[in-house]
Amino acid sequence: GENVEQHPSTLSVQEGDSAVIKCTYSDSASNYFPWYKQELGKRPQLIIDIRSNVGEKKDQRIAVTLNKTAKHFSLHITETQPEDSAVYFCAVSGGSNYKLTFGKGTLLTVNP
């Protein structure tokens, strides 16, 4: 089955700095790569996603890049703010099934 590795497991940055979280996956047939944000005590919510036919997608301070050859994708957050503090999960889906397989998560802390 699909194997998703996510790094780092914790990340601490100063407000205004950038944060980068990376994920690798194993199934070359995968074609959908979302990122979810989970604030403390809340449900995970989609913040950005990318499909395999594009290499980069941006939404204000958030961007995702995809390298299908190397089978890795990354989340980039610029100008971080304290409200960005949360656990971030990458996920992978596609190929011949509907499964959404998640990484183990990254706890991002943005220090004021």
Added chain:
Amino acid sequence: DVKVTQSSRYLVKRTGEKVFLECVQDMDHENMFWYRQDPGLGLRLIYFSYDVKMKEKGDIPEGYSVSREKKERFSLILESASTNQTSMYLCASSPGLGNTEAFFGQGTRLTVV
């Protein structure tokens, strides 16, 4: 807005009990999922369903079963609850093939004593 609702926010059950966790979605989604979330382990897929009465095992199905008799409802069943099933359980749904964006319920914190 998509609404995915889990029947309980907190549950406490005894070892050996049969436990039912219910999930309902109101957006006519084809796919429904059950995950468990444990610190340091992320979200692990227990079972998923891509149609009524259809189900497939996820990565950790042992000790669990599921039921999907109606499109909007997906139930997770712990046949005989054990203490190692103490966890946060998250239900999710997605529209279907070609659109796999998942929407999550609020979670059920299950404690087995």
